[in-house]
Amino acid sequence: MKNLSGSNLPPTVGDSNPESDSVVSNDFSTTFGALILGLVFLLGVPGNFFIVWSILARIRRRSVTAILILNLAFADGFLMFLTIFFIIYLAKQTWVFGAAMCKGMFYLCNSNMYASIFLITLMSVHRLVAVVFPRKVSLIASKKIARRVIVVMWVLVMLIAIPSVVFRDVRIDKDERNKTRVVCAPNHTLPRHVRFQYALETVAGFILPYAIIITCYVLILRRLRQTKFKRRIRSEKLILAIVVMFGLFWLPYHVINMIQVAAEWYPDNSPTREMLEHISKSSRAVTSALAFISSCANPVLYTFAGKSYIKKNGLAFMAKLFEGITSDQGGNKKSRVLGKDTLDTSNIQANSSASQSGQNGI
Template identity: 70%
Template sequence: MTEENSLPFINDFSTTLGALILGFVFLVGVPGNLFIVWSILARIRRHSVTTFLILNLACADGFLMALTLFFVIYLAKQSWVFGIVMCKGVFYLCNTNMYASIFLITLMSLHRLVAVLLPTKVSLIASPRIAKRVVVGMWALVFIISIPSLVFRNIRIDEDEMGKPRMVCVPNHTLYAFETVSGFILPYAVIITSYVLILRRLRQTQFRKKVRSEKLILAIVVTFGIFWLPYHVINMIQVFNSLNMYRLSSSLDHIWQSSRAVTSALAFISSCANPVLYTFAGKSYIRQNGFAFMARLLEGTSLDQGTKKGRSPNSESNVGLNNVVSNGNGGVSTPNEDNTG
């Protein structure tokens, strides 16, 4: 890997734009995710599996948003002023929450898959009690697989355009490859497969009506992919280039180098986008419920569940599926579902 390839700032425009994006992300993402956490913990008495997953996702996203201040300062000063320990520690925590976000979204998709394909057994296979254990195991996993951030990041002394020394917190190209494969390609393959199977199953039934909970989770999945894809594309281009597997032209080389700051900042947007998605999904509740609209969206009411009246009373196999697709709380409504609280 060349020295220039590792720089997070190549020109003033990309650096300034990246800093502005991160500043916006901090202002929206921190209070937005804290509001979600408050809504679930203080307003919702009965937590579904999906509500529990959304709570963990909001915690991961909110903590990640709080770390953006370090990167705003990094881009503004064009030098890492926090030392080697913070260089490793901050990026380690970023990786931890990045993995947690995508793994939680993957768990949401798998939960929907189980609920649609095995509606009568979802309370046993994907109960809140089991979900708690799975999520605890997931957090343990993300803390472990983020360890390469501690190993493969270091401080390097470089010079800016004026010849002044600056500190750069840089990773080894191996870290980029590991991040992309384990934190994007593999989990997203599971997500896409899950939704393909879900859509195939729904098309085989009479319940084809678009439901808020399905659209909300799908919007979370799509949003994450849109904002993280450019970051991982840049990762792989840099990996291929550093390994001499594929030599880019000088003009294209400059393009991806100069876009590192922007694509990294865009990746953070996915963590502040979820509160915005929830707000749009629950906008019909805002006038009636005020600040409690988020709880109403996630918890669901008899009004949300009143869309069940179109189901066939003679189709026993569709009873559980009907509960899944008609529940507007983003979770799965089953007669035997336990509380997480």
């Protein structure tokens, strides 16, 4: 049998292979995963590209926060657009797009996964500098420096996602009813390949960045509690909601990664190994779909944070939310942090009252 690109497909994988079952081998898991991805597509694509449009078309002077949010929305929106291919894959329980698309789609998916978490981490670091070191924010967190850091980040993302190309291929598989189908699945030939890829994803794509995020917001919240800003409680709750939501959606995916890594340390035919492999195989599709939700959650949170602008500004409410700057009545421009609705920290001033603001994105 040949794939769509004309190359010979590997033969059906036997039960001795630890990855003999693909993520589409379980009917319930694939059906539930397809439903989640369908909802994510409907919310995430228009939501994130509305953010991109708001920043590009409505904001003339883009702050560092706006630039980071623009990149995050683009990465999330592009990832959400890719879900249509995975929805078809889960619904049909067979890969119909060929070997090249198999490698390419999962590479893009992994790249955007890393880009999203790295951008969220950069936002956290920038907010930390703006709140704790407001006098230095213009020097060490300027737009010029931010753009360079973002370019370096995208290069790093493209490099660190390479294993998803190396360890992914099209093969013949059999479902629960012994029916032959084509799947796009991992092609690890050695246990250490499994341990390397999934450990890299979890450490570089979750543990380290999330540790930085948590550290940043612990320091930020400690700083906020030192002030007497009357709206800081609302800001703190929104900050914590963003961080906690990201962690909850991605944690199951990385737990499954670690379960799959742990299974490789046990000998073949071990009851513990069989149990861990069963858990990872039956849960991979669902946890992957849940992870996608995090990319459509930010537009929902932004809308909630800027709800007071909707009636007044209409479609420009999102841009108004990100600008976070208003002009005073005396004609002098003054940076004012909208503690109730805005979490933009690019214009935080050196005095303590401005450093108490909340930010709607991490």
